[in-house]
Amino acid sequence: MKAEILDHANLMQAAEFIAEMNTLPESHIGYLGTSQNEIFQSLEEMNRDAESAAFIIREGEALAGFLGADADLDKGTAELWGPFVQENELMGLLWEKALHYFEGKMHTYLLFSETSNQAAAEFASKNGFRLQSAQTYMELKAHSCNGLRKVSLLPIQRHGEFIHLHDTVFPHTYYSGKEIIERMNADHKVYTFDDADGLNGYLYTEYNREEKEGSIEFIGVNPSKRKKGIGRKLLEMAIHDLFMNSGAKSIKLCVGTANEKALSIYKKAGFTVERSLNFYKLDIRE
Structure with a gap:
């Protein structure tokens, strides 16, 4: 199997693949939503953005892996949407493809994953990402x-x-x-x-x-x-x-898990904790 660039014709298939995995805490990534429609819209925006790119791995007709990079070439940074994989060994293929694609254009990569997403934590550790902070997602219903x-x-x-x-x-x-x-x-x-x-x-x-x-x-x-x-x-x-x-219908926010005062204010306002995530950063210049 090999990684290839995601094209417009496969956006809906990719959105379905990501939505199925992003609803699960053990594979959740924070930069994307959980509804297929919302993810499809995000992928469409990425597809129209000449600076960004997404990569997939196929197993037959089905998708077995996805990694997106929402890039800002002026800043030299990219938010990673994924990796989402059926088998953890595929993460290396996707990451190698992304690094090669952005070589010389990007120096900093950001990863935001659920604290229970052990596969993402292992991917971060293996590839030199550093844990920056823990964040708590909260939501208030109408x-x-x-x-x-x-x-x-x-x-x-x-x-x-x-x-x-x-x-x-x-x-x-x-x-x-x-x-x-x-x-x-x-x-x-x-x-x-x-x-x-x-x-x-x-x-x-x-x-x-x-x-x-x-x-x-x-x-x-x-x-x-x-x-x-x-x-x-x-x-x-x-x-x-x-x-x-x-x-x-709802309002969401993200706050540092260690910021107890802010957490208290939001809870008093009616916000409830939805997810806890870890924020990782890789600077390849270091």
């Missing part, structure tokens, strides 16, 4: 929000303050303050809390209209304004807007 809440969104005159605050609180993360502003639209919102001192806190969400699912990506509070309930107020604002105004 419910009635009592009372009207004023929704305060980031105005253009606060863009500079926002960029400074976000890049200070999250100096090395997947979206910079400037990138978040570039992503802002009717479904990608930055909620704010400010006073006479300026911008004291913000919360950034993204909403998937087709799935009717919101996601909380970042909550940042000015260090000098912490322990004043700003994060809780921003959370209440975003929950109200997503459920009551956008029509979300």
Whole structure:
């Protein structure tokens, strides 16, 4: 058997293969959803992206392995979607194909897998990935929000303050303050809390209209304004807007497992733990 590049004609077969495996904790990867339709959409986007690529292994007409690399050539990084395999020995073939494909273009690979996914943990260890952190996925189902809440969104005159605050609180993360502003639209919102001192806190969400699912990506509070309930107020604002105004059926988020204070705030707001995942990183320059 050998690894080959996934083409458009095989996207649905790949989506079915991944969905079946990603519902199981022992083979779950965090960058992808669990519904076949959602995964198919993600694969379509990857297929249209000239920078990214996916690789498969066939056994007869059936798929036996899949590995996707959602790449950003400007940053030299790629998120790994997989490996998903029927037999663990196939991981090496997929990984070798990906490394050869991106040789000279990529220096950092990221892997996000369920803590009970021992195959992914062994793959990470064998290939030099380092465990960066443990993350907890949480979800809040739609419910009635009592009372009207004023929704305060980031105005253009606060863009500079926002960029400074976000890049200070999250100096090395997947979206910079400037990138978040570039992503802002009717479904990608930055909620704010400010006073006479300026911008004291913000919360950034993204909403998937087709799935009717919101996601909380970042909550940042000015260090000098912490322990004043700003994060809780921003959370209440975003929950109200997503459920009551956008029509979300659920809201998801990811938080560091060691961040007990944040976990407590989210649990009090009604979020429940869905998954626990490990975040691995490989930098081939090291």
